[in-house]
Amino acid sequence: MRIPTTGLTIVTSHQVVHASAVILTMRTDIDRVTVADFVSGQATSVGITLVLAFAVALVILRIGLRPLGRMADTADAVASGARGQRLPVHGEHTEADRLAVAVNNAFDAQARAENQIRDFAADASHELRTPLATISGWLDLYNQGGLTGPEDLGRALERVDGEVGRMRLLVEELSLLARLDAGRPLDSQRVDLQRLATAVVQDAQVVAPERVIDLDAPHPAYVSGDQPRLQQVLNNLVGNAIQHTPPGTAIDVTVQAAASTVRIQVADHGPGIPAEDLSRVFDRFWRADASRSRAHGGSGLGLAIVQAIVHAHHGTVRVASTPGSGTTVTVVLPCYDRTVTPARPDGS
Incomplete structure (x- = not known):
């Protein structure tokens, strides 16, 4: 510069x-x-x-x-067979703890499902073992020459036929539950539960004429559904009330239509169900009184089928009971909807 x-x-x-x-x-x-x-x-x-x-x-x-x-x-330990182990949870509300809780819940759900499958298989085999043992016993008696007269042979065939019927009914009920569990579509049409309940009560009075069965269905009550399956619901509910109450116990059947639902109630005035057993009434093969149910041919699948059919119709079912005062089963189904196109049994 x-x-x-x-x-x-x-x-x-x-x-x-x-x-x-x-x-x-x-x-x-x-x-x-x-x-x-x-x-x-x-x-x-x-x-x-x-x-x-x-x-x-x-x-x-x-x-x-x-x-x-x-x-x-x-x-890895759980996958290797240690089904009782669970992921550690430290209670710090971190993402790792949340993940551990979610995975533990999944393991618990899997364990419950596996236990239910094992119980179901054990119960089904037990239910089939009883009639098979009876049939085998009569066949052994026949092969050993113990059935010589026509009356003995007729009695044996009658018992065998009865046990075959029990097995056939059990297989049909299990097949129905499997179809409902798989979500296969049911038939859908307009069904009047008033008429259906009237027919079921009339049949029940023929089978058990000593029973007082009151029907309160003053008006038509339309729903969309599979008529045979809905009839099976009513048959099972009324049949259970007959089987599991002392002779002479009154039964009330009510069908009421509301704005958007139809309510079905089947009430008895029997001994009722203990509170600790109410949570199990829909379990498959469960019985509050096993010996009495088997004596009447029950399989323990009645209410399980009722629940499956009602759920397939987008309804609800619940049981209320007071020991000493009776039991009430309430089914609520959607009313018939004219805007819905009925589905065909093939699901199309």
Whole structure:
């Protein structure tokens, strides 16, 4: 940079200089070294910071993923057969705890399903074993020459035919439950539950003429559904009330239509069901009184079939009971909707 300096005199030990201007200069090599040192320092600092951050992140990840590792080990143990083990939950309300609770719930649901399948298989085999044992016993008696007279042979054939009928009914009921569980479509048409209940009550009075069965169905009550299956619901409910109450116990059947639903109630005035048993009344093969049910030919599937059919018709069913005062089963079904096109049995 040149700066004019008129009249400037510079005196040295050797001479006197009259300067007309001053020129300022700067060493750029010093700046380059400074910048290079600065960049190098910053790069070193950034590198060290990244290394430390990576190390800290790795430690945090290892600590944070440690619960997931324990979960994986527990899941492997469960898959290997240790069905009783569950993922650890520390109660800290973290995402890992939420995941552990969800997986534990899934394991519990799987265990319940497996137990139900085992119980179902055991109960079904038990129900089939009883009539098979009876049939086998009569056949062995015949083969050993124990049935010589026509009366003995006729009695044996009557017993065998009865046990075959029990097995046929059980197989049909199991087949129906399997179809309903699979969600196969039912027939859908307009059904008058008033007429259906009237026919069921009339049939029940013929089968059990000593019973007083009152029907309260003053008006038509239309629903959309499968008429044979809905009739089976009413047959099972009235049949259960007859089978599981002492002779002479009155039974009340009510059919009431509301704005959007139809309610069916079957109430008896029998001994009722203990409170601890109410949660099991829809379980398959469960009986409050096994010996009495078998004496009347019951399989323990009546209410399970009722529940499955009602759910297939988008309805609800519940049981209320007071020991000593009787039991009431209430079924609620949607009313017939004229805007819905009835479905055919093939689902089309």
